[in-house]
């Protein structure tokens with residue numbers, strides 16, 4: 034059975050037709066409107082566009098960057114989307130005439146990596162998606178772990194530096210403030226401010242336009258040998274390792290899959306992060322270490338995972354039943 038998976042993000046709605054092997058057969062996309070009705074119109078339009086080309090599609094899975102209630106029908110809160118306590122699954126199902134399931138985007142991506150990607154065949158796995166912030170998903174015996182109220186896990190907001198950098202969540206020193214694309218840029222800017230005399234490519238770019246220092250740019254400069262950029266990347270490696278040790282101390286996974294835009298630069302920091310991880314983990318020399326690997330499915334993981342969940346719900350007797 035084929036299903037449509039959607040990744041509804043703050044800037045775009047991306048959708049794809051996915052088969053039972055997790056292959057993406059076709060895609061469509063639209064911009065993300067800021068009001069609720071227009072957002073649901075845009076979602077219905079991309080679903081209709083794909084169904085016009087694939088009449089075998091039997092279910093729809095929506096993944097969103099936000100809190101999804103445990104009934105998988107309601108988006109409770111999504112910081113970059115218009116929905117607030119919105120019965121999204123019902124509304125979209127009514128518009129498109131197909132069963133609709135909802136899932137948090139990192140959970141959907143984790144499920145996709147477990148079924149079709151880097152975490153295949155494992156029993157206990159974590160996905161850590163590092164981009165602008167950190168998104169995370171946990172899998173126990175192949176099932177998504179959602180917690181009592183559907184909002185677990187918020188690993189990006191674990192406090193790693195008490196009183197540290199301010200986070201949009203309202204706290205200080207959250208993990209994602211030290212380990213993300215945003216963090217990489219912030220660390221580079223801090224280092225440049227602390228060493229005003231240095232003349233590296235990154236320093237010259239910074240003096241021309243401070244806004245040009247993005248995480249991607251810092252990673253590129255580190256690859257080119259810029260010493261300030263390399264120090265910023267080393268900081269990210271340290272905090273990635275420290276954070277993974279916290280995750281492993283709570284969860285003891287077999288594998289931790291590193292996903293998200295920052296993982297594209299993993300060759301710059303992953304070995305160093307593994308060393309920090311092993312150094313920070315409780316009793317590291319006396320226990321098996323989780324494997325730390327990069328994701329296989331890239332940007333499409335949430336689409337593939339949402340479609341797989343929709344297909345499973347459909348096969349198990351309807352989208353209203355718990356997946």
Ligand SMILES: [Zn+2]
Pocket residue numbers: 189190200201202203204207
């Ligand atoms: Zn935070």
